[in-house]
Amino acid sequence: MLNDDQLLRYSRQIMLPEVDIAGQEAWLAATVLIIGVGGLGSPVAMYLAAAGVGRLVLVDDDCVELTNLQRQIVHRSATIGWSKVASAKDTLAALNPDIQVATINARLTDAELAKQVAEADLVVDCSDNFVTRFALNEACVKHKTPLISGAAIRLEGQVSVFDSRQDDAPCYRCLYRDGDEESLTCAESGVLAPLVGIIGSVQAMEALKVLAGVGEPLVGKLLLLDGRHMEWRTLKLRRDPECPCCGYNNN
Numbered sequence: 384m385l386n387d388d389q390l391l392r393y394s395r396q397i398m399l400p401e402v403d404i405a406g407q408e409a410w411l412a413a414t415v416l417i418i419g420v421g422g423l424g425s426p427v428a429m430y431l432a433a434a435g436v437g438r439l440v441l442v443d444d445d446c447v448e449l450t451n452l453q454r455q456i457v458h459r460s461a462t463i464g465w466s467k468v469a470s471a472k473d474t475l476a477a478l479n480p481d482i483q484v485a486t487i488n489a490r491l492t493d494a495e496l497a498k499q500v501a502e503a504d505l506v507v508d509c510s511d512n513f514v515t516r517f518a519l520n521e522a523c524v525k526h527k528t529p530l531i532s533g534a535a536i537r538l539e540g541q542v543s544v545f546d547s548r549q550d551d552a553p554c555y556r557c558l559y560r561d562g563d564e565e566s567l568t569c570a571e572s573g574v575l576a577p578l579v580g581i582i583g584s585v586q587a588m589e590a591l592k593v594l595a596g597v598g599e600p601l602v603g604k605l606l607l608l609d610g611r612h613m614e615w616r617t618l619k620l621r622r623d624p625e626c627p628c629c630g631y632n633n634n
């Protein structure tokens with residue numbers, strides 16, 4: 384049951400017919416695993432914390448650097464040198480003391496990643512490399528945990544939702560295969576600060592929708608943003624029967 388303070392804090396969400404008390408309670412009862420607390424993970428963590436997701440698990444093995452502050456808004460000048468998870472937890476605690484924030488200052492092994500995925504209600508992928516994305520996708524498919532995937536570089540971004548609980552829903556490996564691993568980084572190619580905010584905000588929105596059953600999440604769709612011209616495109620994704628992760632021969 385929501386207490387009086389929670390009813391007031393989350394009142395603007397509760398008044399939405401699609402959310403109501405039941406939706407807010409679903410968020411407060413949820414555990415969300417966020418992989419990466421950088422450019423994408425910053426708005427994801429802050430919006431999910433502000434919205435009242437009851438428990439956030441932050442995973443990142445990096446420390447805050449001066450170059451991060453241009454776009455990683457969960458961190459501050461005062462936390463340069465801190466681990467990113469400690470810096471983010473400090474910000475989130477000030478933003479909403481009503482929630483729990485757990486931190487893992489490490490790069491998880493496959494077994495550890497699988498354990499965290501199994502214990503989460505939903506996973507948000509805010510990482511910046513294909514090795515992590517592939518491992519995370521595999522764990523999410525195995526445990527049927529919804530995965531919100533996002534990426535942003537230069538002036539371009541993308542978001543999709545992969546939910547193996549749904550029949551014939553594609554997974555991340557249906558979209559990307561071995562040989563696609565040569566991903567660019569912000570350090571190599573640059574990124575405009577608001578871009579990661581836009582993509583991360585969409586990821587947070589999709590996470591809340593999935594957790595509370597609101598609207599129609601981006602399952603089977605790839606949302607693409609061309610920030611240079613501020614144009615959005617949506618592509619349809621289908622499950623690949625030959626996918627090395629979720630293909631029919633692997634089930």
